[in-house]
Amino acid sequence: MRYHPNDLGLIFQKDDEGQTACERAFKKYGNDITMSAIGDLIPFDDPNVPILHHVVKHAPQCMKYFACRYLSASYFRDCEGRTLHQAALASGNKAFIDDPMFFLEMSDEQVREIDPGSDLYPFMVAASGQICDLSAVYALMKRNPSLAQP
16 A cells, blocks of 8 residues: 555455456455454545445455444545446446446436546447447437437
């Protein structure tokens, strides 16, 4: 953390096998010991970084371990001004087929809010990912079709 604070001490850097240091630690030491060590570096009660934004981007499978300990971090915005929900959509890790409730439970405000990192509406973010999720694009556009009007 001291040498790479913007990268959260490189706990989310991937190795040659595509696993993050965080994932390896969970497998080797278990959830409690790993989260305790992370909590020593990034306090649970007052984190100064939007750690959940990093988790959703780099290790979404570990989100449940982080989210239940970093409750207040869910309200932060990252360095690009994104909310946690926007960061999750922009990460490309959300697909309609895998998590339809992520898209269906979006508030009207979230559907209309432009992503500050890309200056795109959520349906455009879903369309512009590495893999275009047409089901997500359709679900988001159906919520507010006027957004697609010039």
